[in-house]
Each structure stands twice: as structure tokens, then as C-alpha cells.
Amino acid sequence: MYKKLQRIELLIIDLAEKNQCFGRLDDGMSVFVQGTVAVGDRVEAEIIKIKKQYLVARLTRILTPAETRTDPICSYFGTCGGCKWQHMQYSEQLRLKQKQVQDALHHIGGCKDIICEPCIAAQNTFNYRNKVDFSFTDLRYLTEEEMAQPEDQLSKPVDFALGFHAPGRFAKAIDIDHCHLATPAMNQILNLVRSFCLEHKDELPIYSTRTHTGELRNLVIRHSGHTHELMVNLVTTSHQANLMKLLRDRLLAEIGTELTTFVNSTTSAKNTVAFGEKEFVMHGNGSITDRLGTYTYQISPNSFFQTNTAQAEVLYQQILNAAQLKPTDTVYDLFCGTGSITLFASTHCHKVLGIEWVESSVKDAQANAELNNVKNCQFIQLDMKALQSIESECALFGAPDVVITDPPRAGMHPKAIEILREWAPPIIIYVSCNPASLARDSALLCENQQYRLINCTPVDLFPQTNHVESIARFERL
């Protein structure tokens, strides 16, 4: 009989859902362990939940560390939700990413025979992000040591934070002054903006998700991987012109000409998503450019662009390898964002139709085709749920020989899958940033043996995190 708070010892043998790890007791009982654990660790844990088939326990002590452990370099590791895997050697991260995709395809997708390719490694495992999205909150996340101290002895205010949310704590953020995934210039801007906002705390109060009052919401910084252009996008509730001019002058004085553009986006939304309804361009032209392969891309504040430039080039090359396009092929690029995959595909096929719902992304995609003198691409702004509504446009464009689909984390809407199955293109290349939704959608595509999953290659765009991209090739049977 197990008891709550009882201490148990076990070997961690696998990852499990919800960021837990898995092991078994000598009697065969399954245990899900919460805490920063690595596969191969022998741990002591305290039981917090008892079910018939399994126990949930909280890590209390590492008894013997796994050989694949390494020392995290970040002082926020363990608290910040960003880099959950910094305590694992990179080769182990890659092994687990491959396994994660394969397990999902086997268990959720029912694709029992598939053996995923090894996960393609990134060259840079730190400082690789070209975009970082910091949140403002009026509830700073306090460490256990800080909680034990009287408030007036804390080195930072409790009602101001600019950084990342602690896992599962959407109202609270850790006040961060250095992120190892960001570039040095991004970290410098983070600290400049923090100082400015603290100096103007009364005029620029932090937006509260509880009362829906206040101004400061997000700080989004983009630093293009190849061109080194810098965009600062401060998201607020309203546009305070004089303060934004002061901030612009401060940023220009400290950062200099490397700061290509500064935008103040405003939103009235009652959420914390960094998506501006209006944009006030305070410096530059409101967008930056970056390069992927031989293509140049214009990127606006609200537009999607892969956050790891170097690995996006690897990803896109793998997409082309998987698609094996022919010069006669008509290709559809669903969820095309700023047209990055569309342009990559355009040189290898007859023509490409890109579909995307964010207006600024579609405009960027059109501008990018022009900028790169690409003449065989067209773009349509549409919510993918409504694919059926553009039947006549699709008929005019021509039936697809290959569909490339790159949905957000949630995967494809069932209605979009239904239409895809009606179109029945011979080849579908599914690019996914979430193994679980890839696996769910694989099962739908393969229903009644309409498609077969041929291969799947995971690509690591997010070292130190548990996220992974994968490219799956489906062929119509």
C-alpha cells in the first residue's frame, strides 16, 4: 500500500506527458515524476497522487545523476519555462526529440511501422533566436528564497516584471535580464526598455490581466540572422506619442544605427498575445528583412517568420528533399506565413499557391515574391477552416500535385483535413512543430488507407527546449 508523501526511489527510464518523466518501482508500479529530471537519473521522489494504475511523485533528490546530464548555463533554469532541457547534453536532446516524434506517430497516429530519421542537429545551440517575445506583468514571480525575505529587502520590485512566464503561471513572469537563446543586442534592448519603463512607471503602468487596465503588455525584439537588422516592437494598450519618442531617442542613442525600426503596436484585446491592432512606426519603415538561402524576406511585426534563421534554411532544404518537386508540379503551400516555403518551392516547380490568414503576412508574402522577382506564386488570405470557399479560385489555379502544409501547434482543423482528402493530391508534405498534432492529423489522413506515411524527419530548430519540428511525407495509395 502506498501513502501520500511517502518517499520512493526509482530509475527514470523515459519522458512522459506534461513535462513529467517516467519510471517503475520494483513491484512494476508506474510512476510519473515531476521536477527537473533526466532519463537515466536515479531519484528519490515523494508521492503526491495515488491511482490504481500509477503514482504521481515530486522529485526530492537526485541519487545518481544520468551520464547524459550537463550543467545548465542559465541562472533562471528550473524556473523559466523556456529552456526545459538545458540540463541534458545536446546529443541526448536530439535522441529524445526523435523518440518523441516517433512515439507520437506510433501511439497517437497508429503509424506502427514508421521509423523516424535521426533528428537533424542545429549548429548553434545558444543565441540562435531571431525573435524573442518578453511579457510585462505586475506580478513578479518570486523564488522560494525571495518569498522567505521581507518585501522591503528584495532587490527588485514585486509589482514589475519584464521577462518570461513561469510554467503554468500566466499572470506571473520572471523578471529576466539575460536570455541565452537571444542575441547580445536583444538582451541589451531588454535591459534598456526595462530601465525606461521603470523610470516612467506612473505614466506607463503594466497591463493587468485581472483588471484589464494599464499600458505595457509585450516587448518583441527581432534580430535578423543574416542581415543583422533589429526591430523593437513595444505592445501597449494605447499610443503615448511623447513617451514613445523618448524611448525611441534612448534606444537610438544606446543601440545606434543597428536599430533598424521601432514600432509601437497597440491592442485592446483582453489577452496577452503580442499581436498589434494598430502600428505606430516611430523609427525606420516598420519592417525588417532577413535572408533564407538566396531569398530575401520582408518581415512585419505581426508576421510569422521561423525563429531560428540558420535552421530554417536546413528545414526548408529538407522540405524540398521530401517533396521531390518536378518542374511540371502545381504546389499548394498551406499556412504559408510570409511565403518563405512558397519561394523556396517556386524554383523547383511550375507554380505555387500560398494560403494564409494573417493579412500582414499575406502582404509580406506578395512583397517577398516581388522582391525576389518570383513570378510563379499567388497568395490568398483565408482561414484554413474555410478552404472550401475558394473552390473556384483553386480550380482556376489548377489541382495540386503536391500540398505542403505547415500549421501552427494545434495542427490542422478537421474541416481543412477533410478538404485536403477531397483534393487528394498525390503527395502531402506535413511540416509540424507539435508531434502530437502531427500524429493526430496523420491518423486522419491515413483513414481508409487513403494516404500512407512514407517517412518523417525531425529537425531541431529549438535547442535546449523540448520543441521539435518534423517533416512528414504522405503518399496517396
Ligand SMILES: C[S@@+](CC[C@H](N)C(=O)[O-])C[C@H]1O[C@@H](n2cnc3c(N)ncnc32)[C@H](O)[C@@H]1O
Ligand atoms: C508554423 S507557421 C508557418 C509559416 C510558414 N510556413 C513558414 O515556414 O514561415 C503557421 C502559419 O499559419 C498561420 N495560421 C494559423 N492559423 C491559421 C488558419 N486558421 N488559417 C490560415 N492560416 C493560419 C499563422 O499565421 C502562421 O503564419
